[in-house]
Amino acid sequence: MLDKKVIELLNDQITKEFYSAYLYLDFANFYESKGLEGFANWFKVQAQEERDHAMLFYQYLQNNNQRVDFQAIGKPDVEMEALMDPLKAALAHEEYVTDSIHTIYTAAQEVHDYRTLQFLDWFVKEQGEEETNANNLITKMDLFGSDAKGLYMLDNELKARVYAAPSLVL
Numbered sequence: 555m556l557d558k559k560v561i562e563l564l565n566d567q568i569t570k571e572f573y574s575a576y577l578y579l580d581f582a583n584f585y586e587s588k589g590l591e592g593f594a595n596w597f598k599v600q601a602q603e604e605r606d607h608a609m610l611f612y613q614y615l616q617n618n619n620q621r622v623d624f625q626a627i628g629k630p631d632v633e634m635e636a637l638m639d640p641l642k643a644a645l646a647h648e649e650y651v652t653d654s655i656h657t658i659y660t661a662a663q664e665v666h667d668y669r670t671l672q673f674l675d676w677f678v679k680e681q682g683e684e685e686t687n688a689n690n691l692i693t694k695m696d697l698f699g700s701d702a703k704g705l706y707m708l709d710n711e712l713k714a715r716v717y718a719a720p721s722l723v724l
Contacts, residue, residue, distance in 0.1 A: 557665040561620050563658040564611055564670075569625040570654055571608035575601040577647060580630040581640035588637065590705075592712030596691070597640070599717045606720050607677070614673055637705075638695055645688035652681040676722045 556564075578601040585593035615622050632643045655677045662670040698704030 556615075556618050556620055556670065557661070557667055560658065560661050560665065560667055560670055561615065563661055564615055564620075565623045565625070567654060567658060568608045568611045568615075568622065569627060570651060571604050571611065572627050573630075574604035574647065574651060575608070576627055577630045577632065578604060578644070580632065581634070581644065584634045584640055585637075590637070590709050592709035592714075593637075593640075596712040596715050597644075599715050600644075602717045603720070607680075610720065610722055614670075618669075637699060638692070641688070641692050641695055645685065645692060648681065648684045648688050652685060655681055676720075680720075 578597045582594040582597035582601065585591075585597065612622050632640070634640055634643070655674060659671065659674050659678065662674065694708055698708050
């Protein structure tokens with residue numbers, strides 16, 4: 555049986571992951587309005603990943619006979635003007651999600667909940683990848699974004715990103 559605090563944190567994480575999907579769809583919207591279909595595609599794929607992350611937490615609670623407590627998902631509120639704004643906001647958001655995963659991990663450690671720790675190990679690794687990807691996008695935008703041809707090529711590179719379902723087995 556899972557600890558009450560751990561259950562609460564896992565439920566909160568579901569909401570955070572669904573919010574992440576909303577946020578990234580908002581970023582995709584922004585880039586669509588700027589004619590950057592590749593950037594929009596990158597964030598649409600990211601939104602799918604975040605939705606899947608929420609569903610993994612959902613299924614984990616279900617598999618452990620725990621009630622899932624759906625909460626309201628807030629409206630994204632990031633101000634975006636420059637093309638770099640969503641990229642920097644995405645990195646900050648991924649760092650926030652990483653902190654949230656670490657909070658759950660710490661709570662599970664405190665009650666010796668090894669099953670949840672094992673489940674969270676995948677997310678710890680995933681968040682490292684998410685932060686690296688966000689940093690890499692910022693670096694590429696810094697390098698190529700101020701040049702129209704460079705931005706065009708980067709946008710085309712991002713168009714090639716395809717969705718891949720997570721490989722975590724519950």
